[in-house]
Amino acid sequence: MSCPRDLQEALRDDLSEDELEELGSSFDIVGDIAIIKLPDSLLDEKQEIGEALMQVHGNLNTVLRQAGPVKGELRTRDLEVIAGDPKTETTHREYGCLFKVDLARVYFSPRLSRERFRIAQKVRPGEVVTNLFAGVGCYSILIAKHSDAEKVYSIDKNGVAVEYMHHNVRINKTGGTVVPVEGDAREVVEEHLRGEADRVLMPLPDFARDFLDVAVEALKPEGGIVHFYDYGEEPDLFEPSLRFVREAAPEKEIELRDREVVRSYAPHLYHVVLDLEIGDS
Ligand SMILES: C[S@@+](CC[C@H](N)C(=O)[O-])C[C@H]1O[C@@H](n2cnc3c(N)ncnc32)[C@H](O)[C@@H]1O
Incomplete structure (x- = not known):
């Protein structure tokens, strides 16, 4: 089977047109981890969505669901592993610099x-x-x-x-x-x-x-x-x-x-x- 072009294509057989529209196409990639927000109506499908994201982006090892807003003085957020390795730590590359982060404990x-x-x-x-x-x-x-x-x-x-x-x-x-x-x-x-x-x-x-x-x-x-x-x-x-x-x-x-x-x-x-x-x- 050929690799789907994007998340929408990867989920075409699992989600209805309305659900695909609700899902949207926005997520962040930090190192080998993706973070996605899901509407409550799609929580039952979270595992399929996480696995689809890993199929589309071959370099991902983990997909996290952001379960609430960035909050408090320390600007952290609640995260839930929905696919891949159960971890929240990764190393991100940006403009020739490397940043190791634990996404659940730091901003x-x-x-x-x-x-x-x-x-x-x-x-x-x-x-x-x-x-x-x-x-x-x-x-x-x-x-x-x-x-x-x-x-x-x-x-x-x-x-x-x-x-x-x-x-x-x-x-x-x-x-x-x-x-x-x-x-x-x-x-x-x-x-x-x-x-x-x-x-x-x-x-x-x-x-x-x-x-x-x-x-x-x-x-x-x-x-x-x-x-x-x-x-x-x-x-x-x-x-x-x-x-x-x-x-x-x-x-x-x-x-x-x-x-x-x-x-x-x-x-x-x-x-x-x-x-x-x-x-x-
Ligand atoms: C929005 S984050 C920005 C972090 C970093 N500059 C970045 O862009 O990734 C704000 C940071 O301020 C820190 N912070 C909040 N209140 C602070 C205070 N009163 N003094 C020092 N740091 C504080 C938080 O722990 C958090 O790491």
Whole structure:
């Protein structure tokens, strides 16, 4: 039998037209694991769907069903193995870097790959970067690999993510540049990293607004760049975020250098980023 072209074709004999439409065609691949969300109406078919996905993508060893939203401060999610090896750990390759992750215990999204590379390309030689929400180190390691940054301080509160970050720093040979730090971003900056950075990353759109003062505090006294992640709603994707920043730091001079839609999040709602130059007014 020839290999089916896509998930829809692979399931044509198992699911009705309506079920195929409900299933859609969206899933993520991280290393050798696929993650798929299923509507409740298709839960009885989850095993067939998982096996079909493995048939279509020959390199997969496991298919996970995402059983709930990304949630909580640590941004993790409930996952269920529906086909293949019963595991949640894998190694993902992106722009020449390797990221080992346990998808059930840390945050990771392959959908941010383009944004990570965009940031890495902005970093100038000799810069000190502070990443307030570094996860398993993907932004930080990509920066270390694709720029001549001097240091990338990489904070995360999730001890498991920091363990993986140490491993990833080692396998990508970025130990001279990336410095993993376990802890709360506010406490770590206040105690150790005040006034150190030319550039601050805030890749946590759900809570970035609560940490804007921390990002400003992390910058060198002469100021620098803050990548501020937020949610933007149509039709005004960026202006409310910019207004928030200007109102939250009225004593600062804030220039918008760039702005991007990182990805679509829900109907009319987008994950956005503002690249801000922040200095004293
Ligand atoms: C959306 S994830 C982004 C991780 C990583 N930058 C990436 O793109 O894969 C946000 C990360 O922030 C961490 N986090 C949440 N609150 C934090 C805090 N107060 N201080 C430090 N890290 C925090 C979570 O553990 C999580 O790993």
